[in-house]
Amino acid sequence: xxxxxxxxxxxxxxxxxxxxxxxxxxxxxxxxxxxxxxxxxxxxxxxxxxxxxxxxxxxxxxxxxxxxxxxxxxxxxxxxxxxxxxxxxxxxxxxxxxxxxxxxxxxxxxxxxxxxxxxxxxxxxxxxxxxxxxxxxxxxxxxxxxxxxxxxxxxxxxxxxxxxxxxxxxxxxxxxxxxxxxxxxxxxxxxx
Numbered sequence: 001x002x003x004x005x006x007x008x009x010x011x012x013x014x015x016x017x018x019x020x021x022x023x024x025x026x027x028x029x030x031x032x033x034x035x036x037x038x039x040x041x042x043x044x045x046x047x048x049x050x051x052x053x054x055x056x057x058x059x060x061x062x063x064x065x066x067x068x069x070x071x072x073x074x075x076x077x078x079x080x081x082x083x084x085x086x087x088x089x090x091x092x093x094x095x096x097x098x099x100x101x102x103x104x105x106x107x108x109x110x111x112x113x114x115x116x117x118x119x120x121x122x123x124x125x126x127x128x129x130x131x132x133x134x135x136x137x138x139x140x141x142x143x144x145x146x147x148x149x150x151x152x153x154x155x156x157x158x159x160x161x162x163x164x165x166x167x168x169x170x171x172x173x174x175x176x177x178x179x180x181x182x183x184x185x186x187x188x189x190x191x192x
Contacts, residue, residue, distance in 0.1 A: 006113050009135040010105070016142040017101060019163050020050065023149035024094075027156065033084055036152045043152055045083040046145045048072065048093050051100035052081045053141060057134045058104035061117040066103055071096055108135065 003011075024032055024043050032044045052070060059066045071088060072080035084093050113132040120127060129137075154160040161167035186192035 005132075006108070006135070009132075009139065010108050013108075013135065013139050013142060014105075015163075016139060016146055017050075020142060020146040020149050021047070021094075021097070022163055023146070023153040023159070024090075026159075027153075029090065031156050032090060035083075036155065040079075040083065041148060041152065042083055043149055044090060044093050045081075046149055047097050048084055048088075049081045050142060050145055051093075051097040054100045054104040054138065057117075057119070057138055058107040061119050061129070061134060062107055062111065062115060062131065063117070064107050066100070068099070104138075107131070 024047060027043065033042055035042050048071070052072065052074075055066045055070065058064070070081075071092070074081055084090070108131065111131050113130060113135075115131040117129045117131065117134060118127055119129055119134075122129075150160065161169055183192060
């Protein structure tokens with residue numbers, strides 16, 4: 001018997017979370033925190049942000065308050081959910097992620113897909129939602145940041161792929177492939 005749509009959506013969200021978290025495994029304290037883009041994107045900050053987003057969408061938006069104070073305040077510092085302070089350990093952030101996703105999972109499991117919600121920070125014409133829409137939105141959000149993490153991690157130490165044991169990349173000489181792509185870019189732009 002096929003699973004119901006909520007089960008499928010929830011599984012996709014859980015898979016995206018796992019894929020994202022894998023990108024943090026085995027990195028040094030510095031590498032997991034350091035800014036890797038001009039806008040400061042960093043892996044541990046993405047974890048903190050994703051946890052906060054899950055609390056917001058599957059908590060506040062569905063009238064289910066999260067039972068603890070968040071470890072950031074975007075009202076006073078709009079980017080405070082995007083990095084970990086020196087006082088916040090990796091374990092602290094990942095434990096918050098685990099509590100946030102467990103809380104979100106309870107909302108997802110306990111409510112029907114058509115449960116109504118309100119996203120107060122969305123425009124008026126789009127703010128009235130259902131659990132179904134929030135699930136789809138959060139799957140997209142988590143996969144977007146998992147893609148960021150994938151690229152950041154590859155830049156740090158070459159680790160790439162979908163998840164442990166499933167690289168989803170063909171086996172090839174990546175140095176030669178990259179050189180070929182560079183050559184084609186130079187040719188297309190008239191530089192070669």
